[in-house]
Amino acid sequence: xxxxxxxxxxxxxxxxxxxxxxxERFAMYWRETMRQMNDIxxxxxxxxxxxxxxxxxxxxxxxxxxLQDSFVxxxxxxxxxxxxxxxxxxxxxxxxxxxxxVGSNIAAxxxxxxxxxxxxxxxxxxxxxxxxxxxxxxxxxxxxIPLLVCIAAFVSILGGYLASVPGxxxxxxxxxxxxxxxxxxYNVFMMIVKAVVFAYILTTVSAYQGxxxxxxxxxxxxxxxxxxxxxxxxILLADYIIALILTS
Amino acid sequence: xxxxxxxxxxxxxxxxLKGITTSFEKGKTNLIIGRSGAGKTVLxxxxxxxxxxxxxAIWYDDINFCExxxxxxxxxxxxxxxxxxxxxxxxxxxxxxxxxxxxxxFTKKTRKEKLNRVNYCLxxxxxxxxxxxxxxxxxxxxxxxxxxxxxIVLEPRYLFCDEPNSGLDPKTSMVIDELIRSITIENDxxxxxxxxxxxxxxxxGDNIALLYQGELAWQGNKDEVLNSDNKILDEFxxxxxxxxxxxxxxxxxxxxxxxxx
Numbered sequence: 001x002x003x004x005x006x007x008x009x010x011x012x013x014x015x016x017x018x019x020x021x022x023x024e025r026f027a028m029y030w031r032e033t034m035r036q037m038n039d040i041x042x043x044x045x046x047x048x049x050x051x052x053x054x055x056x057x058x059x060x061x062x063x064x065x066x067l068q069d070s071f072v073x074x075x076x077x078x079x080x081x082x083x084x085x086x087x088x089x090x091x092x093x094x095x096x097x098x099x100x101x102v103g104s105n106i107a108a109x110x111x112x113x114x115x116x117x118x119x120x121x122x123x124x125x126x127x128x129x130x131x132x133x134x135x136x137x138x139x140x141x142x143x144x145i146p147l148l149v150c151i152a153a154f155v156s157i158l159g160g161y162l163a164s165v166p167g168x169x170x171x172x173x174x175x176x177x178x179x180x181x182x183x184x185x186y187n188v189f190m191m192i193v194k195a196v197v198f199a200y201i202l203t204t205v206s207a208y209q210g211x212x213x214x215x216x217x218x219x220x221x222x223x224x225x226x227x228x229x230x231x232x233x234x235i236l237l238a239d240y241i242i243a244l245i246l247t248s
Numbered sequence: 249x250x251x252x253x254x255x256x257x258x259x260x261x262x263x264x265l266k267g268i269t270t271s272f273e274k275g276k277t278n279l280i281i282g283r284s285g286a287g288k289t290v291l292x293x294x295x296x297x298x299x300x301x302x303x304x305a306i307w308y309d310d311i312n313f314c315e316x317x318x319x320x321x322x323x324x325x326x327x328x329x330x331x332x333x334x335x336x337x338x339x340x341x342x343x344x345x346x347x348x349x350x351x352x353x354f355t356k357k358t359r360k361e362k363l364n365r366v367n368y369c370l371x372x373x374x375x376x377x378x379x380x381x382x383x384x385x386x387x388x389x390x391x392x393x394x395x396x397x398x399x400i401v402l403e404p405r406y407l408f409c410d411e412p413n414s415g416l417d418p419k420t421s422m423v424i425d426e427l428i429r430s431i432t433i434e435n436d437x438x439x440x441x442x443x444x445x446x447x448x449x450x451x452x453g454d455n456i457a458l459l460y461q462g463e464l465a466w467q468g469n470k471d472e473v474l475n476s477d478n479k480i481l482d483e484f485x486x487x488x489x490x491x492x493x494x495x496x497x498x499x500x501x502x503x504x505x506x507x508x509x
Binding site for chain 1: 296297298318322323325326328329330332333334336338339349350352353354402408
């Protein structure tokens with residue numbers, strides 16, 4: 001079990017080392033990165049916004065329920081929605097969802113290319129396939145996913161507003177006051193750090209699963225599933241480590 | 249010219265290739281033939297570096313390919329074209345984009361120069377005007393021809409073809425064979441074809457290597473095939489009762505079934 005882990009970890013590091021190389025033709029890598037930015041960013045916008053609005057709404061409603069008959073001021077609802085969203089929910093939930101959507105897609109795309117001999121064909125042409133197939137995805141993800149996370153945080157706070165103000169849980173002024181209270185800029189930095197790290201994890205782990213896939217469609221399905229499972233586990237582990245480091 | 253020296257290849261405890269020493273000559277269509285499981289595909293993959301030999305050497309002219317690092321190998325691969333059994337065309341790209349891919353990746357040609365080269369290659373494989381079709385919109389034979397066009401677009405010195413006739417009807421197979429042969433002669437390149445198509449053996453086999461259970465069982469050319477007393481070759485070539493009857497009839501009636509030179 002341990003040796004198996006070391007085998008995969010070593011092969012993962014070798015893949016990353018090979019992928020970090022000077023592009024054969026910069027324009028081709030640029031084009032591929034742009035395509036990936038569109039696929040990952042624009043392609044995930046709706047699902048990310050949809051999830052974020054409900055996360056904000058549920059956080060607001062749940063916290064309003066906790067505050068019933070308590071001495072804690074109601075404007076704290078806005079404060080809690082903002083901080084829980086920025087520090088934890090926006091980066092983590094968004095990236096867990098993206099691991100499912102983007103990660104499985106990356107594993108299936110690269111794995112399909114491996115099985116259909118597209119990767120062999122590129123290798124024989126002289127293309128560094130690890131670099132061409134993986135780096136544009138990683139670069140696109142570490143740029144676009146933090147932007148998605150920022151959008152998710154904004155939409156989540158909006159969701160909290162929509163769930164609490166029109167429903168009469170809290171007034172408009174109270175919610176806005178909560179949003180403006182005790183704001184710490186460092187939390188936004190923490191959110192961005194998490195988004196970048198999670199983006200790196202979900203793309204490279206998924207690419208690894210696809211790049212080394214063997215067998216047929218069943219194995220490709222397994223690789224796709226493993227990409228999501230391992231990405232999710234590593235994202236949660238990284239979340240804990242980042243929290244420890246950045247809050248110590 | 250490509251040479252192999254005492255190539256051994258094992259997977260776990262199974263020896264797939266056992267000391268293959270042979271050569272593939274420039275300007276000729278070199279065939280690797282043998283029954284399924286004889287080690288043909290493994291040998292071809294070793295030649296292009298998709299697999300590493302357990303021991304032995306592969307020489308591209310004076311360069312030992314096995315001793316090169318990844319970067320040096322990429323330089324050699326710029327001079328290699330390969331046609332895959334399943335064509336391996338990028339299915340999200342059009343025919344033109346598929347053929348243009350190596351040009352986009354490795355040359356500084358202008359857009360117009362690239363298009364001219366793509367159109368020349370398409371014309372060469374008789375597929376003019378198919379630029380904007382997707383691989384899924386064309387037949388298997390056409391896909392093979394697009395694969396050939398892509399493999400020659402960078403004017404390679406070495407061309408490898410893995411079962412170019414598999415899944416094709418006899419007439420289309422002959423067209424593909426003739427195309428590969430004419431490209432080989434025209435460009436004076438070293439072509440290595442992995443096949444078990446008897447028609448290919450008899451029509452374009454300038455240099456034939458027969459593999460049997462991982463060993464080189466026979467080597468010669470298409471003219472020597474019919475005169476050989478090698479039992480393994482005889483069993484392979486005349487495996488079908490139809491060909492056996494044809495040979496017997498030809499012998500009984502003193503008729504030559506040798507291909508035209």
